[in-house]
Each structure stands twice: as structure tokens, then as C-alpha cells.
Amino acid sequence: MLRIVKITIIALACLLVPHAVLRLIPYPELDKYRDRSYGYAVLDRKGNTLRVFPSADGVKREWMPVGEIPAGVLRIFVRAEDARFYLHPGVDPFAVVASGVRNLRAGRTVSGASTITMQLARLLKPRSHGVRGKLLEAFDALRLEARLSKKQILELWINGIPFGSNIEGLQAASRARFGRTANGLDDARAALLAVIPRRPGLYDPARFANADLSENAAINAALALARRCRLDLDEAALAEAAAEAAPDKLAGEKAPFFAPHFTDRVNAGLRLNRHVTQPVYSSLDLDLQLYAEKRLASELARLENNRVSNGAVLAIDNASGEVLAYAGSASWFDDAKGGKIDGVRVRNQSGSCLKPFLYALALEKGFAPNDILPDIPTIFGSGEAYSPGNFNRRFNGPVRFRVALASSLNIPAVYLLEKLGVRNFEEWLIELGFDSIAASGSDYGLGLALGNAEVSLEELARAFAVFPRGGLALDLRFTADGQKTQARRLMSPYSAWIITDILSDQASRFTGFGPAPAFSTGFPSMFKTGTANQFQHIWALGASPRYTVGVWMGNFSGETVIGRTGSSIPARIASDILKALEQTALGEKKFPPVPDSAREMRICSLSGMAAGPWCAGSFREWLSGESREVGGFCVWHRQSGAAPSYPPEYRAWLAERFRAGRSSLQAEGAGRIRLPVSGSVFYFNPALPPEAQAIRIETVGFDSGAFVYANDVLQGSLNSAGLFHLPLRRGRQRIAVEDGDSVSEAEIEVK
Numbered sequence: 001m002l003r004i005v006k007i008t009i010i011a012l013a014c015l016l017v018p019h020a021v022l023r024l025i026p027y028p029e030l031d032k033y034r035d036r037s038y039g040y041a042v043l044d045r046k047g048n049t050l051r052v053f054p055s056a057d058g059v060k061r062e063w064m065p066v067g068e069i070p071a072g073v074l075r076i077f078v079r080a081e082d083a084r085f086y087l088h089p090g091v092d093p094f095a096v097v098a099s100g101v102r103n104l105r106a107g108r109t110v111s112g113a114s115t116i117t118m119q120l121a122r123l124l125k126p127r128s129h130g131v132r133g134k135l136l137e138a139f140d141a142l143r144l145e146a147r148l149s150k151k152q153i154l155e156l157w158i159n160g161i162p163f164g165s166n167i168e169g170l171q172a173a174s175r176a177r178f179g180r181t182a183n184g185l186d187d188a189r190a191a192l193l194a195v196i197p198r199r200p201g202l203y204d205p206a207r208f209a210n211a212d213l214s215e216n217a218a219i220n221a222a223l224a225l226a227r228r229c230r231l232d233l234d235e236a237a238l239a240e241a242a243a244e245a246a247p248d249k250l251a252g253e254k255a256p257f258f259a260p261h262f263t264d265r266v267n268a269g270l271r272l273n274r275h276v277t278q279p280v281y282s283s284l285d286l287d288l289q290l291y292a293e294k295r296l297a298s299e300l301a302r303l304e305n306n307r308v309s310n311g312a313v314l315a316i317d318n319a320s321g322e323v324l325a326y327a328g329s330a331s332w333f334d335d336a337k338g339g340k341i342d343g344v345r346v347r348n349q350s351g352s353c354l355k356p357f358l359y360a361l362a363l364e365k366g367f368a369p370n371d372i373l374p375d376i377p378t379i380f381g382s383g384e385a386y387s388p389g390n391f392n393r394r395f396n397g398p399v400r401f402r403v404a405l406a407s408s409l410n411i412p413a414v415y416l417l418e419k420l421g422v423r424n425f426e427e428w429l430i431e432l433g434f435d436s437i438a439a440s441g442s443d444y445g446l447g448l449a450l451g452n453a454e455v456s457l458e459e460l461a462r463a464f465a466v467f468p469r470g471g472l473a474l475d476l477r478f479t480a481d482g483q484k485t486q487a488r489r490l491m492s493p494y495s496a497w498i499i500t501d502i503l504s505d506q507a508s509r510f511t512g513f514g515p516a517p518a519f520s521t522g523f524p525s526m527f528k529t530g531t532a533n534q535f536q537h538i539w540a541l542g543a544s545p546r547y548t549v550g551v552w553m554g555n556f557s558g559e560t561v562i563g564r565t566g567s568s569i570p571a572r573i574a575s576d577i578l579k580a581l582e583q584t585a586l587g588e589k590k591f592p593p594v595p596d597s598a599r600e601m602r603i604c605s606l607s608g609m610a611a612g613p614w615c616a617g618s619f620r621e622w623l624s625g626e627s628r629e630v631g632g633f634c635v636w637h638r639q640s641g642a643a644p645s646y647p648p649e650y651r652a653w654l655a656e657r658f659r660a661g662r663s664s665l666q667a668e669g670a671g672r673i674r675l676p677v678s679g680s681v682f683y684f685n686p687a688l689p690p691e692a693q694a695i696r697i698e699t700v701g702f703d704s705g706a707f708v709y710a711n712d713v714l715q716g717s718l719n720s721a722g723l724f725h726l727p728l729r730r731g732r733q734r735i736a737v738e739d740g741d742s743v744s745e746a747e748i749e750v751k
Contacts, residue, residue, distance in 0.1 A: 027143055029124040034156070038063040039172065040270075041279040042263045044286040045322075045480055049256040049279075051263040052175055054166075056271075060255075062171040063277040066155040069170065069182050073190040077158060077170070079229045080194040082116040086150055090117040090141035117141040120157040163193070164200025177206060177245040179254030187231050188222075188241035195221040205242040218242060259289050261328025261342045266478050281480040283322035288315060291580055292325040295573045300330055300553070303569070307561050308538070311553040311570070312343030314461045315577055318468050318546055320484075321477045325549075325577065329556075338556035347436050347454035348537045348554065351530030351567075352408045354429070354451045356499050357463060359405045361428045362416050363495040363624070369502065370608035370621045371401045373412035376653045377698070379677045380418055380446050388414050388450060396511060397653045398646065400608050402621070406502050407512025408529070410450055417449040425449075432463040432490060433473070451532055457539075461550030464541045467503070467526065468548065470592040471496035493595040494624045500526050500543075500591050501622070518571040523582050524591050527574070529567035534560060538567045542574035545589040547581045549574040598622040604634040606644060614640050648700045649674060655721030671701035671742040673735065678746040684728055694725040695748070699737055706739040 037056035040063075041049050055061045066074070078085050084092050095113040114122070114137075121140035127133035144153060159169040167173050173193050174182040185193070195203045195218065205218040219238045226233040245254070262284055270276050292313040300311055315325035328342035363369075375396040380388075388410045390396075396409065404412035417425055425448060430438045436455045444453050458476070465474045472487040502508060503526035509516060519527045523544060530539040537554040551570035554561070594600075600622050604615040611618035612633030636644045643661045646654060651663035675698040676682075682695060697708060699722040708715045708724045710733050718724050718737065726735065728750055736745045 025143060027147065030144070030147065033124045033160075037061075037275070038159075038277045040276045041175075042266050043279050043281050044258075044284045044289075045281060046286070047281070048258075048286045049175075049181075050258040050282065050284060050286065051260065052172070052255050053263075053267050058166070059168050060166055060172040060176060061160070061168040062175070063159050064169070064171040064182055066151060066158065069158070070185065072187060073170075073182065073185050074154070074158070076187065076190045076225070076229055076231070077194050078116065078154070080225050081114075081119065081197075085116050085154070088115060090145035091115060091138045115141060116157050117144050117153055120144060120153055120160070123157070123160050123162075161197050162200070163196045164204055165206075175255040177204075177254060178241075179244075179256065186241075187226070188233055188237045189244075191222040191226050191229075191231065191233060192218060192238065192241055192245070195225055205245040206247055216242065257332075258286060259284055259326055260332045260340075261344065262289075262323065262326035262478070264342075265326075269478060283317075283320075283324065283477055283480055284326065285324045288325045288577070288580060289327070292573075292577055293327050293330075295576055296327055296551075296553075297330055299569050299573055303553070307555055307559050308553050309337045309555045309557075310339075310341075310343060311551065311573075312346075312457050313573065313577065314344050314457055314550045315581065316461060316465055316474070316476065316548045318465050318474070318543070318548055321465075321474045322480070323476055323478055324547070324581070341556050343552055343556070344457050346556065347456050348552065349453065349532035350451040350455050350460060350539055351532035351537065352410075352413075352451055353460050353528055353530035353539045353541055354448070354453070354455070355405060355408060355413050355530075356467065356503060356528050357429060357432055358413060358416055358420070358425060358449055359401070359502075360467075360491055360495050360499050361420055361425060362401075363498060364491055365420060367401060367416070368623055369400070369402045369498055370603045370623065372398045372608045373401060373404045373415055374649060375399045375404065375409050375411045376650065377675065377696070378411055378415070379675055379680060380414055390512075395653060397650055397659065398606065399511070400508075400605070400619075402502050402505065403508045403511055405499075406505050406508035407510070409512060413449040414446050417446055422446065422448055429453075429463075432466065434459045434463065451530055457550045457552045460539070460541055461548055464528070464543060464550065465548040466490055467496050467500045468543045468545055468591055469496070492597075492624075493592065494597050497592055497595055497598070498622065503528055504591070516568070516571075518568050518575050521575055521579055521582075523588075525575075525578060526591075527571060529571050531567050535566075536561045538570050540567055540570035540574040542571070542578050544578050544582055545591050546585055547578060549577045549581075594622060597625040599625055604637065607634045607636040609634040609636070612637055614638065614642070616644075651700065652698050652721045652723050655719075655723075671699060671706070671737065671739065672744045673737055673746045674698045674700045676735070676746055676748050678748070680746075680748045682728065682748060682750045684730055684750055690728065693728040695728060695735075695750075697724040697726055697735060697737070698722065699744070701742070702737055702739055702744075706737050709736040709738065710734070712736075 038061050039052060039054045041052045044050055052062065084094065092113060092115050118137050118141040121137050121144055125140065127137045161170065162168055163173040167176050170182045170193065174180055174185055177193065178189050192205050203218045203221050219235060219242055222238050223235060266280065266282050270280060292315065296311045296313055300308065310330050312329065313325055313327040317324055326344060328344050329339045331339045333339055377395060390410050399409060399412060422445060426437055434455055436459060437453060462474055462476060466472065470493050471489055471491040473490050475485055504524060525542060525544045528541045537552065540551045542549045551573045553570050600620060602611045602618050603609060603621050604611045605617040605619045610633050614637040615634050616637065636646065638645065646661050646663045648663050654661055654663055675696055685693060699718060702718055702722055704718055704720040706718045708717060708726065710726060715726055716724060730750050732747065732749050734745060734747050736743060
């Protein structure tokens with residue numbers, strides 16, 4: 001009995017000691033191999049694959065746990081390479097003997113005896129061919145078996161098999177050849193993939209897309225493997241599977257390639273933060289993405305002759321900040337039109353899209369939605385004087401704050417900016433997330449009110465979402481990682497609510513846009529559009545209580561657009577995408593309710609004052625509880641049926657537009673020259689006859705007949721509208737207007 005115990009101990013020692021030695025010998029190649037980079041798939045929010053990124057070394061290689069690979073697929077790969085994998089210790093002596101016999105009979109090497117473990121050892125550290133190399137490879141295989149379980153060996157091997165064409169591992173090969181993950185393989189496709197590693201140049205089914213069955217080496221090899229594995233497969237089944245492996249015309253492979261600009265951003269963020277090997281769920285909705293791309297392409301097709309060749313779309317979930325759709329260009333593959341440029345992040349002049357943020361600042365600084373803003377010919381500043389006009393080339397006289405924003409009138413916006421200060425508005429935009437303003441260092445001047453600053457679609461859409469969010473900042477999220485940040489308050493709930501209410505007010509936008517069918521959605525929604533650079537860039541921002549959509553259209557080349565292309569075009573896209581989003585949303589949702597700080601009152605629709613008994617029309621408005629009181633009843637309407645009495649600065653506008661009403665004169669000594677602004681510089685145009693060029697002198701507080709002088713020389717007198725047109729002459733001129741009560745002067749220069 002003792003003898004048996006000793007023999008057993010000696011036998012176990014003979015087995016365990018070599019095993020322990022093999023396990024303890026350093027194996028740095030294994031550690032390095034296990035730590036190598038793998039690619040990964042970016043999925044949409046529903047699990048659809050958007051794109052697969054290669055590993056850091058550029059190889060198409062993805063990690064897939066062996067437990068997620070179907071047992072039938074694993075069986076085919078194991079039988080193809082090492083039928084006794086689970087029985088041998090890393091080296092299969094039976095395979096060595098059988099291989100030797102076959103090679104002796106053939107007089108040359110016709111088969112090898114490499115096991116799966118030996119193949120893995122060769123992947124870890126390639127050895128030279130020949131007997132010595134094979135012996136070292138066998139030794140490495142024994143070391144692997146001493147360290148790892150069969151499952152771990154199989155997992156490392158099947159994720160690292162070379163398939164040629166810069167592809168490694170079953171998961172990457174399955175995507176590249178069949179456009180599906182490995183857990184979606186059937187026997188026919190698994191058999192076709194299993195034979196590729198033997199001779200990738202010969203057995204890759206993608207190389208035989210148009211070959212006859214008799215000439216298709218891939219199908220023939222797979223058919224032989226199927227017989228050995230006792231699979232119920234014939235040539236027809238394998239041919240059908242092989243046909244699916246034909247290369248894609250665009251990508252060259254079957255791997256998905258959706259939302260490339262979006263997935264680039266996801267990849268950049270993930271690579272910076274962590275080592276990724278598993279699929280990543282993104283925030284994108286692939287169905288919505290494809291719809292947005294289709295709508296963009298449809299509208300661009302209509303503008304092909306206008307040099308509007310590209311566009312971008314961004315859709316955001318207002319609650320979470322998750323990006324639901326992100327189209328950076330019309331087509332990633334259209335290099336002639338700059339398809340790989342990301343139009344969501346490119347900076348372009350935004351036109352009127354900055355106005356909502358200007359009006360929000362005005363509300364924060366004490367303006368009210370019933371304030372009257374002048375929409376009359378105006379020269380702002382001096383020296384490099386700025387004289388804006390409206391899109392429709394009309395002047396609307398006194399307009400309420402609400403109407404001026406809803407109808408996107410230019411002169412009231414510039415008037416507001418002059419009152420608030422350009423620098424204050426720049427700082428406000430930076431606070432709202434316009435990093436482009438902070439980075440540019442440009443001196444925008446009063447043109448900033450009309451969007452002369454170059455900003456990105458991402459900045460505009462993100463800032464626009466602040467309004468339906470009740471004034472809270474929004475950080476964009478590209479992955480469904482569940483991380484949330486505490487939202488900062490950027491503006492008061494009242495300011496955010498009023499801007500939302502104004503931009504969803506159909507009646508107030510009629511002055512500038514008419515019926516505007518693109519803005520009709522059937523659910524609560526707000527819109528702002530803009531054009532810039534002679535219609536070179538056209539924009540639209542739209543939001544519902546749940547979502548915000550931004551659209552840019554133009555070109556990346558900087559070419560001038562041919563003809564007029566209105567912002568109603570991107571507005572249609574934004575509106576349609578909002579409709580698509582709201583159709584899938586559950587339950588009705590409204591914009592944030594009227595803030596508790598707001599108070600409602602009825603105002604005169606013309607003067608903005610509290611409506612009196614003689615006002616022709618009235619309007620309900622919500623004023624901030626912190627705003628100044630509206631003093632008394634409307635003083636523009638004093639008698640029943642009488643024409644309204646306007647402030648004196650509207651005198652010329654009334655006369656030139658044949659408006660009903662009269663303008664009150666200011667008190668004695670209060671006459672002044674309204675236009676031109678002192679210090680203005682004008683330029684003589686030699687292409688026009690001298691008699692066709694004049695300077696418009698517009699006054700306030702002077703009666704008709706007041707004398708007009710230039711450099712102390714009498715030029716004439718004011719007409720009944722308080723106007724005079726002074727002939728243009730080169731040089732400096734001191735203009736004076738004088739009557740019996742007052743004198744006003746302005747100095748200008750004509751070059």
C-alpha cells in the first residue's frame with residue numbers, strides 16, 4: 001500500500017512540477033497580447049450598429065466574449081482547426097503522428113499539426129519555420145495551457161485569428177463580410193469564415209463574388225469542412241451566403257457606416273477617457289437620423305442650381321441633452337462638396353438667429369414685451385455709420401418688443417443692441433455657450449444684432465434649447481452613460497418663458513412672415529430663422545417642449561449663392577423633424593407654464609401702454625412682476641374715432657407712408673436733427689449723376705418751413721414731414737436746421 005502511495009506521489013510530482021514550472025516562467029508576450037487595443041461598435045439608443053471603429057493600431061479587431069458566440073459557430077471553428085482541442089495539453093500527439101505520416105507519403109509538407117493553443121502561441125510570438133520553430137511553439141503552447149483555461153485560450157484565439165484584409169477575430173470578420181455580429185451567424189456563414197484563416201488570399205468569399213461555383217475555392221473549402229463537421233449544407237446554401245459577402249460599393253465592406261460625423265465625436269470622446277472594448281450605446285436614434293438625412297437631401301436637390309450644396313441637422317432631447325440626430329453634411333462620401341467637413345461644428349454667419357438671445361438679454365436688463373421699439377430709417381453710430389434695413393425693405397414705425405422679435409425686424413434689434421452695449425451682448429453670448437465669440441476676438445459692432453458673428457449650428461441649437469428649458473443651461477450628451485450634471489441657470493424663468501411665447505406667437509410673426517405654414521406643427525412649437533452673406537447661409541431653429549432641432553444649409557466652399565433662397569427651406573426640415581419626434585412621444589406636453597412672477601394686463605396694440613377706452617385694438621401681455629409699472633392709460637388715443645397721436649420721431653414715417661395719424665411736436669427749443677448722425681461719413685458715387693445723390697436730413701421737433709444750412713449757406717427749408725434732401729458735395733459740411741425757437745447742428749464728411 002505504501003509503495004502505491006509513493007508511486008502516486010511521484011507520478012503527481014512529475015505532472016505538477018513541470019506544470020508549476022511552466023506556469024511560473026515569465027511570459028511577457030501573453031501580458032502584452034491580452035492588453036492590446038481592440039476596436040468597438042457604436043450603437044444607437046435601440047441597439048442598432050452605427051459604425052465599428054478599428055483598434056488603435058488600425059486593425060479591424062473587436063472583442064467578443066466567447067460566451068456570446070453561438071455554440072454551433074464555435075464547434076465549426078474548433079473542428080476546422082483542432083478537433084481534439086478539449087483533450088490535449090496544448091500539443092496533440094495524435095495529430096503530430098498523423099501529419100508526419102501524410103507528409104512522408106506525399107514526400108513534402110502537406111499538413112501541419114498545429115493545435116489552437118499552438119496557433120495562439122504563434123500569434124503571441126511568431127517563430128521561424130522549421131523544426132526548431134515548431135518545438136519552441138509547442139513549448140509556448142504548453143506554457144499557455146499551464147496558465148489559462150481552455151475557455152480563455154479559445155477566447156483569445158477566436159478574437160485574434162487573422163482573416164486577411166487587415167481583419168482579425170471572428171467578430172470583425174463577421175461584420176466585414178456579412179454585416180452582422182458573430183452571434184447572428186448561421187452554419188453556412190460560419191463555415192465560410194472558418195476556412196478563410198487557412199489561406200485568406202484564396203478562401204475569402206469576397207474575392208469570388210462573380211465566380212462560378214466550380215471555380216469558387218471558398219465555397220469548395222467550406223463544403224469540405226461542412227462534410228467533416230456533419231453539417232446539413234449544400235453548394236446552394238453556401239453560394240447564397242457567399243453572395244452576401246460581396247464588397248459594398250461605398251465602404252468596401254458590409255460593416256455598418258451610419259452618422260459618421262456623430263460617431264467620430266463619440267469615438268474621440270471615448271478614446272480620450274478610457275480603453276474601450278465593448279459596444280457603446282450612443283444617444284442617436286438611427287430611424288430619426290435616416291429621416292433627417294433624407295429630408296436634407298430632398299431639399300438640397302431642389303437647390304442644386306443655387307449653389308446651396310450642403311447642409312447639417314442637429315436634433316436634441318431638451319430634458320437630457322441627448323443628441324438624437326446629427327447630420328454633419330449631405331454625404332460623407334462627396335469629397336467634391338466637402339462631405340467630410342462637419343457642418344454641425346463649422347462656424348458661419350448666423351443672420352437673425354442671434355436675435356432671440358439679444359431680446360432675452362434686454363428682458364434681463366429691464367425691457368418689457370410691451371415696450372415700443374422704432375422701426376424707422378435710422379443711422380446708428382458715427383464715423384463708420386450703420387444703417388440697417390429690414391428683410392422686406394419696409395419700415396413699420398413703432399412696433400412692440402414682441403412683434404419686433406417674432407417678425408425678426410432688423411432696425412429694432414440694432415436699436416436694442418445700441419442701448420444694451422455690444423460688449424455686454426458678447427459676454428452674454430459667451431455665457432450661453434458661444435465659445436466661438438470668445439475665441440474670435442473680433443470687433444463685431446452693431447452688426448452683431450443681425451448675426452455678423454460666425455457661430456456653429458451646435459452652439460445655436462444648444463443655446464436655443466435654453467428657452468423651452470425655462471432658462472437652464474444644456475450640456476449635449478452623445479452616449480447613454482446615464483451621467484447627468486446639475487444644470488446652471490442662465491436666465492430668469494420669466495425671460496425664457498416670454499421668448500418662448502413670442503417665438504410661438506403666430507399673430508405677432510405675421511408682420512414679418514405672413515402665414516408662414518412651415519411654422520404650423522399642430523403642437524406647441526417655437527421657431528427662429530436666419531439668412532446671412534447674401535443668402536449664402538440659411539438657418540432654422542425649432543423647438544417643442546421636448547425637443548430642439550437646428551438646420552443649416554449653404555456650402556463649404558464659400559461660393560456666392562445664385563438667386564434668393566429663403567430660410568423657409570431649412571424651417572420646413574426643422575418642422576418635419578419635430579413632427580416626426582413628437583409622433584413617437586407619449587402624451588401631450590406643453591412649454592413651461594407662466595412663471596409665478598408674471599402678471600397679465602391688457603395693453604394698447606399700438607402704443608404698448610395700458611389699453612384705454614379709445615384704443616382701436618388691445619392685446620393681452622404678460623409683464624414681469626419686477627418690471628416697471630405701465631403708467632396710466634394710452635396717450636396715443638385720446639378721443640373716440642380720432643387718429644392716434646404719435647411721438648415726434650415718427651413724423652417723417654407717417655408722412656412718407658401716408659399713415660393715418662399725426663405727430664406731436666416737442667416743446668419749444670427741443671428741435672433736433674435726427675438724421676444724419678453727427679460724425680457720419682458718406683461716399684460720393686462717381687457712377688451716378690450728382691443730382692441723383694443727396695443726404696436725407698430728418699428732423700424732430702421742427703415745424704415745416706424751418707431753414708436748412710450747409711456751412712452757413714442757406715439750402716432751403718423743411719417740408720411738411722420735417723425732411724430735406726441736401727445735395728451731396730465732397731468735403732466736410734456743418735449742417736444746421738433753424739427756426740424761430742431752436743437750432744440743431746450736425747457735422748458730416750463726404751468723400
